[in-house]
Amino acid sequence: MATLAGAQTTPYAGANAWRVILEWLTTVDHKKIGIMYLWTAGAFGLVGMAFSLVMRTELAQTGTIISAETYNSIFTMHGSVMIFLFLLPVGAAFMNYSMPLQIGALDMAFPRINALSFWIFLFGGVLLTLSFAAEGGTASAGWTAYPPVTLDTASNAEPPGAGMDMWLVGVILLGQASIFGSINFLVTIFKMRAPGMTMWRLPLFTWTTLVTGLLILLSTPVLAAALVLGFIDRNGAEGAFFDPAAGGQPLLWQNLFWFYSHPAVYIMILPAMGIVSDVFGVFTRRPVFGYRSMVLALVAIGLLGFIVWAHHMFTTGGVFLPFFMGATFLIAVPTGVKMFNWIATMWRGSNIFPTAMLFSVGFLMLFLIGGITGVFHAAVPVDFALHDTYFVVGHFHYTMSIAATFGFLAGCYYWFPKMFGKFMNEGLGKLHFWLLFIGVNLVFFTQLMLGLDGMPRRINDYADNPGWELMNMLITIGAFVSAAGMMVFLYNVFYSLKWGERAGSDPWEGTTLEWATTSPPPAHNFDSLPEIRSERPLFDLRFGERLQDDPHYHVNGNGHGNGAGGVKTPSASAREEG
Amino acid sequence: MAAGTLPQRRVHPVRSFLVGDEPMTTGLWGIIFFIFSEIMFFAGLIAAMLALHSDTLFWEPTNGAHRVEGDHVLPILFTILLVSTSIPMQFAAFAIRKGNRRAMLINMSIVLVVGTAFIINQYFEWSHAGFGISDGPYAATFYTLTGFHGAHVIGGLLFIFAQWLRGLLGHFDAKRNTAIEAATLYWHFVGFVWLLVIFPLVFFLS
Secondary structure, three states: OOOOOOOOOOOOOOOOHHHHHHHHHOOOOHHHHHHHHHHHHHHHHHHHHHHHHHHHHHHOOOOOOOOHHHHHHHHHHHHHHHHHHHHHHHHHHHHHHHHHHHOOOOOOOOHHHHHHHHHHHHHHHHHHHHHHHOOOOEOOOOOOOOOOOOOOOOOOOOOOOHHHHHHHHHHHHHHHHHHHHHHHHHHHHHHOOOOOOOHHHOOHHHHHHHHHHHHHHHHHHHHHHHHHHHHHHHOOOOOOOOOHHHOOOHHHHHHHHHHHHHHHHHHHHHHHHHHHHHHHHHHOOOOOOOHHHHHHHHHHHHHHHHHOHHHHHHHHOOOOHHHHHHHHHHHHHHHHHHHHHHHHHHOOOOOOOOHHHHHHHHHHHHHHHHHHHHHHHHOHHHHHHHOOEHHHHHHHHHHHHHHHHHHHHHHHHHHHHHHHOEOOOHHHHHHHHHHHHHHHHHHHHHHHHHHHOOOEOOOOOOOOOOOHHHHHHHHHHHHHHHHHHHHHHHHHHHHHHHHOOEOOOOOOOOOOHHHHOOOOOOOOOOOOOOOOOOOOHHHHHHHOOOOOOOOOOOOOOOOOOOOOOOOOOHHHHHHHHO | OOOOOOOOOOOOHHHHHHHOOOOOOHHHHHHHHHHHHHHHHHHHHHHHHHHHHHOOOOOOOOOOOOOOHHHHHHHHHHHHHHHHOHHHHHHHHHHHHOOOHHHHHHHHHHHHHHHHHHHHHHHHHHHOOOOOOOOHHHHHHHHHHHHHHHHHHHHHHHHHHHHHHHHHOOOOOOOOOHHHHHHHHHHHHHHHHHHHHHHHHHHOOO
């Protein structure tokens, strides 16, 4: 195979430094844009983590170090930065980098719009961060920005300053970047697949990209509507939309906001689920159990995600409780299917545990705790008791924040050799995993217990109730242990870029198409593609001939679909020649 | 598969009407997804309008301004005009699918003239509204919705104008006409959304 043995060349050998910079600034290559997303989002993630350490230092003991205003500003920016500038763009980074490779495409459908997305994202992110310099400081209404605390009308005693407007405009820009990105992902998947790559042969990460793209496409514009209404409300309309004193409705904001922000948690977690599925498919040395049920569960999660937004508003008294409770319970079913399939994939697999696999198993554990506490919340009576306590904070960090981060870290370790042609250091990787895994469980499991004990969220000081100081101290220790883990990761990235062990085209014996090209891939991605007759084309390439007569071997890996045992079906031949 | 031939492609008549019989290009797919996102954006704004109207004592402009019955004539006239420009726009698409660039340009000219007239009327409506954006929920929704819609009309007109200039330069033929198909779909969307925006705005204030 020429593609597997392609010579490694350094693309910038001898090039002028300015030329390299100019090339990155003007690139429309999906791989470079993906890597730029990754670096930018990683930098913002460190900023968000620094905010969390400030909060944990404040809360370690009773008494205050920073003022309540500063604390409000810090937790608002922690949430906003982590969600809009870390979790969403890291997902976009992997979707940008890996999805076109996985479907055997040359690039995205609209490379220039792809670059535009990245630059709009960067500009929006900078605007959001620059609000620290604004008069009156940053937005400080929480990342959910509920009116009337966001308004500057008479009904708000302490109206926020320009920072709030910068937040609103910044998030509009980030949303626009997401929408352009999602259009690109969807058209790429629908139109740019290599011959033979049918929908039922898409790798699971590509399927998650598709469903995530649809979620972004249909939910983000509703957030944009809410944000422009909020902006007009502050600049001209004088509260006519959201201020009850002027005839507006605060609940209108909440409905519009959560119509986006509930699907948004799936936008964050689904790409992580896709990465984990691909990682299991490689390191268990088995096909992922129940490929089709995985895809159907994914689609079901996406659909249900649109009809449960009001479960964030149970205590407002303005929503129809039974429907949203029932719909939220239903989501546990497809999620359970996925959970079962991942465990069944590992069951009797020839499992090996490099760092990427460790993070995937860690993902399962964290997501299990997060998912089950989510079912607690879906029950209205329980939610009434736990609303706005640290139990909620523990729950959503376990699911969309930490589980998603574990999935993305698995993706980092898994695709790093493809992106840079070098392995990440496994020893440092394992140290990173254990520090982070112990740290985050110390933080968030303790937060669950603290929440059951009734500690409210979003406060900068608390009463000296029995056990609270101890638990808060444990959380703070956990936060610093996690941060130490992330420092190990940061060191590992730079160490491995410089001294990492060289990786060939296919260091993990992968099964999907991105491993069929060199590491890093050439600008045009593939010199030639292997035949695609299942969702594991590289497995077929490696073992197909040997397993030709094995009755247990089906060419499409899971015994479904057209043809088995390497027999090319008429429709497949037509596609390849047509 | 040297001897075999692929079966004849069958195109659904609705699809044939909307985007022609040729395979859809990536650009066309892109604009369709973009229109879906725009629909959701206006769905958010219109939902806000309906919610604010259904549940408020403050709906009418707080400065006491009222639109009188006779004021409905111009909005209805221009609504009919804007929505009916979908017809020449579709004819422009039909024309270029047959390779008739001249008929395409003439039809697009009609769209450009009527669309510009619509925007001028919008300016007239705004300057004679009798209330400002800060005069309560009706006033705020009025300016927000007609403003965002107007921005989309202007965007659509600029896009059509750019394609009109390209047509003058000799671009587009029966095979290569994605931009015209895209402009047509977008223009249908702009007209359709106007119906959803304008009827509640006009008739909720009686």
